[in-house]
Amino acid sequence: MLREEEHYEVLIIGAGISGTALAYELARYTDIEKIGIIEKYEDVATLNSKGTSNSQTIHVGDIETNYTLEKAAITKRTAKMVEKYCLQYHYENEIIFSHQKMALGIGEKEVEFLLHRYEEFSELFPYLEVWDKEKLKELEPKVVFDENGNERPETIVGVGATGEWTTVDYGKMSKSFIENAQKEPNTTVDISFNSQVIKIERDTKRGYAVHTKDAVYYADFVIANAGAHSLYLAHQMGHGLDFACLPIAGSFYLTNQMMLNGKVYMIQNPKLPFAALHGDPDVLANGNTRFGPTALMLPKLERYKKGTYWDFWKTLRLDGRVIKALWDLIKDSDIRNYIFRNFMFEVPWLNKVLFLKDARKIVPSLQKSEFKYAKGFGGVRPQVINKREKKLMLGEASINTEKGIIFNMTPSPGATSCLGNAERDLRYIVQYLGKNFDEQKFKDELTEGEYCVLPEPVEAELEHVNEIRAQIKATHERYYQDIEAGKPAEHFWDKPFSNIKRKKK
């Protein structure tokens, strides 16, 4: 519990995964002695970092098809930190879980795209494998067969991995950060719940005065890890006025049984800043399959909490530049259709019919009776609009005022990058306060060396990929030979390219 009028070296606003990860790193790797955390609600991680609010994925960049090689190299380093932290404290199967995972390419265009991507990324992620339909029948049969037990007609390929750490309960991880931070000797980590920061003021003698309804606290350095509300607080102080926040809610659908053995991600449309639709076992729902997330613009900053409509308008700061950024989005027919479709995903009854069509791309046998809208699941991604560039930013935003106060907004994959973002802020804070950072201990415990050096493409990989292409071609040829021999498979006439073959005869 924070003590009123107390002076802290660092005050963190928000006890989600970003705020708690920073508290942990400051307590464990620096000589900062007094850290305070102010949280609006009754517990740690009740908003987007809660286990049921997000997709529980460690986004490494290997199966996220919208990540460039450069982005994946950076994400790999920060994602590895999550894994290293969990293993250090033996949180296997309690906070961190291992499932197989893949990006699924459907149809020849997507298959070729995935094979190309594999060529480019396999040196950065040497564990990646390419799985053709036969292999997928073994690993993830539900992506291959329809409700009658027939193979889906399209060519499919999975690029993925087994035996990697893939899944995290980020809510539990946030709690563990606080517990472990508070165990550190020589550092006090105080936390106050049910305390909403309503105002921050520069205090010439004592750094900053941070006001809640009932108390005021002082700090040399303040960091707002309050999601969309970070921008709200920044605007109040006249910072970040070139940014606006567009809250994009994400919902999920849950099946009544376990359908998938691991994570199956679809190919991402690079124009969209949200993770592609996927299905995977939910670690908080007995491994039943969770499909989603959807993406819907909501006029409020927090999901499943009262109010915050007015806060939305204040952080949007609607003007010509915001309208231009939104208009540019809506002008694109892909994005327009996507927005419209996602709106429909929230309309009772219709949502299931529409969502079924999308989810069947992953599990062709899926029936309407086998899944339901996951009530209470999902959260809000605070996507940031850069007003100067009149554009929606695709990732996180951090406003460092260089005056002892930082404001962070963290849409996806903010949970994966919690320790990496905390490292960025920690480095600045110790420099600003003249404190020390035990970098060696940090590197030994949380990193596996640097990954940002990009690899050269490797000839051997090309060869391997071409073998896979040849294998797919051979499977097709065998298939047609069977037909020539007069024993067509039952589902032959469903094949989209079957007509072309017939015309040639």
Ligand SMILES: Cc1cc2nc3c(=O)[nH]c(=O)nc-3n(C[C@H](O)[C@H](O)[C@H](O)COP(=O)(O)OP(=O)(O)OC[C@H]3O[C@@H](n4cnc5c(N)ncnc54)[C@H](O)[C@@H]3O)c2cc1C
């Ligand atoms: C549908 C969906 C799926 C996602 N999937 C993934 C995924 O698979 N992998 C991944 O890495 N990321 C994912 N994300 C993103 C990830 O969940 C977030 O980036 C992350 O949880 C953000 O953490 P945070 O601590 O910054 O914010 P939050 O978890 O939102 O925490 C902010 C905290 O600040 C507090 N707060 C706000 N205002 C105040 C105030 N004025 N005073 C005091 N406290 C305040 C709030 O109460 C809250 O506790 C997903 C997000 C969504 C919505």
